[in-house]
Amino acid sequence: MPALEHILTRLRALAGPALWLWLALAAAGTFHFLRTTLATKSDNAIIAALNSGEDREIDAGPASDAVLLARVNELLRRDRFDEAQALANGMAGRSAPSYRVKAIYNIANDRVRRAVAAIGNGDIDGATALVNVAKSEYRIALRMEPTNWDLKHNLDVAMRIVRDLPLSDSDPEEVPPDAPTRVWTDLPGVPKGLP
Numbered sequence: 066m067p068a069l070e071h072i073l074t075r076l077r078a079l080a081g082p083a084l085w086l087w088l089a090l091a092a093a094g095t096f097h098f099l100r101t102t103l104a105t106k107s108d109n110a111i112i113a114a115l116n117s118g119e120d121r122e123i124d125a126g127p128a129s130d131a132v133l134l135a136r137v138n139e140l141l142r143r144d145r146f147d148e149a150q151a152l153a154n155g156m157a158g159r160s161a162p163s164y165r166v167k168a169i170y171n172i173a174n175d176r177v178r179r180a181v182a183a184i185g186n187g188d189i190d191g192a193t194a195l196v197n198v199a200k201s202e203y204r205i206a207l208r209m210e211p212t213n214w215d216l217k218h219n220l221d222v223a224m225r226i227v228r229d230l231p232l233s234d235s236d237p238e239e240v241p242p243d244a245p246t247r248v249w250t251d252l253p254g255v256p257k258g259l260p
Contacts, residue, residue: 115139130164173202196227
């Protein structure tokens with residue numbers, strides 16, 4: 066019997082610290098759950114406000130990836146392209162790749178829309194530059210998400226707007242002075258429909 070009493074005494078002695086440890090872990094878990102729930106609720110309210118067209122400033126430092134993406138999209142809707150580009154560039158080091166890809170994709174799409182408008186206004190050089198930058202952004206996003214069909218499709222459309230022509234073997238600085246000026250544009254036109 067003394068062995069059993071010794072074991073029970075030992076268990077009672079261990080139960081005190083274990084109980085306190087369990088209570089501390091439960092309190093920490095509850096605190097973490099409440100903090101995460103409140104942060105998610107706050108993020109959802111900000112995203113809903115941005116999606117409804119409210120121009121809400123955010124602090125990019127503590128903002129979640131979803132809030133940053135919603136802000137980029139709202140800035141693009143408001144034609145504040147430079148601010149959207151700066152915010153998306155800031156996402157590079159801190160955001161999950163999926164959110165970064167979505168931001169790059171939306172900015173590249175906006176460039177293509179601007180290029181189509183520039184074509185309508187007769188600004189062929191400006192449209193060509195916009196489409197070339199959009200193509201490079203689609204390629205950056207495709208390196209991060211190579212199976213994204215929407216990226217592949219939009220890159221294909223952009224490549225149809227401005228073709229990637231093979232470079233000639235001669236150096237462009239070695240063009241003879243009596244060479245004819247280039248009359249063919251790299252911009253064949255805006256494609257209609259699916260490929």
